[in-house]
Amino acid sequence: MTTGVRFNYLALMAGSRVISSRYQLNKPLGQGGMGVVWEGYDQVLRRPVAVKQLLLPERSEPGQDRELKARFLREARSVASLDHPSVVSVHDVVEDADGPWMVMQFVKGRSLQQLIEEDGPLPVARVAEIGLALLDALECAHAQGIVHRDLKPANVMVADDGKVVLTDFGIAAVANATYSLTRTGQLIGSLGYIAPERFSFGTIDGRSDLWSLGATLYYAVEAKRAFRADDGPDIHIARLLMGEQPEFERAERLEPVIKGLLEKDLDRRLGIDQARRQLKTIANGKTVPPFPPPPHAPTKTFPKFPPRRAVVIPLVLLVIIALITAAVINYTGQRKGHDQTGQRESPVPSAVVKFETIPDICGSLSGKMILDNLIDHRRPSDSKTDTDERKCGWETESSATVPVDGRLTLTARKFPSADQAAAYIEKENGKKSIFGGSGYTGLGEPGEIGDQAIFRVWEEIVDKTRGGDVYHSSNTTEIIFRTSNLVVEVDYGRHRGGEPKPDDTARARQGAELMAREAASSLGS
Structure with a gap:
């Protein structure tokens, strides 16, 4: 217990x-x-x-x-x-x-984990069928803005009649079954099934679920974890960030699709449609092409760790420090490449035609289920509409009793041309706010969220009591993105009437990014 x-x-x-x-x-x-x-x-x-x-x-x-x-x-x-x-x-x-x-x-059957533990590894074709069912489940959830975050064999039920059902959607977030990586955020999930990008910069979107699917299918066909977690979280995380690859013994035709799902590079990881095509081919007894390695990328190996005895503890600690340091340096270098706008390629031209009027973004997003995850007891906030600017959003009802008040504001501005809209973003990017908060940083590559996107974060603790007790904290993320000649600002804040929690900043960032992606998608980009 x-x-x-x-x-x-x-x-x-x-x-x-x-x-x-x-x-x-x-x-x-x-x-x-x-x-x-x-x-x-x-x-x-x-x-x-x-x-x-x-x-x-x-x-x-x-x-x-x-x-x-x-x-x-x-x-x-x-x-x-x-x-x-x-x-x-x-x-x-x-x-x-x-x-x-x-x-x-009630699903009469066993979890996939129980099934493997009791009966051993499953045949390749059966694992492909299970993968297809789970892909369908994830596609349904992602369409509603829901990310599972804890996909693993224990959360996959296999009914006695063969039906496959994915359970525990979002319960890991409720149950607080997390591993705290930093003071600014917590990760939800189980070691061995958490995608590597979530350890490096906390990204949580549907692609992370697909990595977890790859680890789950590996377990089903190999009867062991793709990535060991018994050496402790630090060694496990270091292995993932350094690109350790699992060993395949029984996967046969499944190896390419599992490798594609376990790809560390988010841009190269198999998507739902790609994985579905390959799994259907495998389920029909055919072979798919091997998953290609990154161009000009040497094969990475991971050193074997010695047995955990007292005499080798200093050596293990040195290896951990070296690996984590290398991973941090690698990640920092990647972020610098994104942040230095002078070194980036020119933004990809938008496929969306020039906006003659400002669309009603809030109207198109009002029915999205993800709003329930961002703001409890929401009501529309202040709005503004004129020829070149529209402002709208939602906030927690003043009468609601909730631990965290939320506020989401969307502001859309129309410019005569895409070049002028891009110039506005560059101007904002160079500003240094006199009110505090971080400076703006590039967010993703052109095409991920509109044609350009930048973001900044705020962390504020207000103390106005004589005894020094903190009575109010807030965490806000601002995202500005451009689609053609339209610039949209997303401002998502979480306000707490007491001391901040470790994951408040991460939640504000994730919520703002999720809504920015939804808004950009509603604009056709």
Whole structure:
């Protein structure tokens, strides 16, 4: 049983517990992080169900319980919006003194991890079929702006009839099953299945899920992890960042597609459509071409670590320091190449025709499910509309009681030409704000978010009490991007009535980038 959690199995088991006068809890099926899943029975519809319970920590900071519950309910709403046979269905959400509880579809079968542990590796064609089902599930989720973040064999259910269902969408975020890398952010997921880019700069988007899919398929066909995690997180992270490659013994025709999904370079990693075509070919008994290595890139090897004995601890520490240092230098060099705009190629011309009027961006984004993940109890914020500028957005209702207030503002400006719009961004990029915050930095390559994109972050702690107690903190990320002659500014802030949390800055950055991508997509770029 996980320690530090307010939970008592015996108390719930006594008397055949029934929640909401409807759902009977029979026995626990499994527990991970701060969540436990029960085998249950719906007494009204007379069908088996799976019931997930959020477990709260014994010692929590003020407001933490409320925040965890709010996340749990938000994730339940998000998953309930996914209608796909390969995604677990959410039937109901119940709140009581021991909850909240999420009532879900009961899948009679075993997890992929249990299946491999008990029966051994699966045939290549069967693994390809499982991969196709999981690709369909991810495509459905990504279309709604939902990133799983914890795809692994334990979260893949294989029913007795062969059906494959992906479970635990976003529960890792709720359960706080994280490994803290820095003071400014936390990573959600399980070592061995977290994509390497999330360790280096915290990127969380659908491509990270595809890397996790590759690691999951490797486990299914090889019956072992693609990347060892038993030497501890530091060594594991160093191996990933240095580009260690897994060894293949049983994968055969699957090797190219797994290598493509496990590609460290985000731009070269297989996308959903590419992976689907290859897996269909493999499922039909045919072979796909080998995944090509990066041009002019030497094959990377990773030193074998000696047994962990006391006499070799200093050597292991030196290897860890050397590897992590090399990885940081490599990453820093890449970022400098992005940040020095003078060394970058000219922006790629936009495929979008010149804007004659300013489109209603907020109107096109208002129905997006991702807004629920950014702002609880949202209402429209102040707006402005004229010939050359439109401003709109959302903010937390003033009457809502939530641990974090959110505010998202979108400002679109129309310029006579694309060149003038580009000049405006370059001017903003060179400004030094007198109000603090970081300077602007280039965001991605041309075409990723519009034709050009820059961003900056703010971290503010306001202290106006005589005793020195911090009573307000805020974290904001601003993104400015251009599509043809239209410039859009995305301003996403998270405001907390108390001390900041380690991941506040990362969440503001991720939320702003997610909305910027959605806004750029709505403009056709």
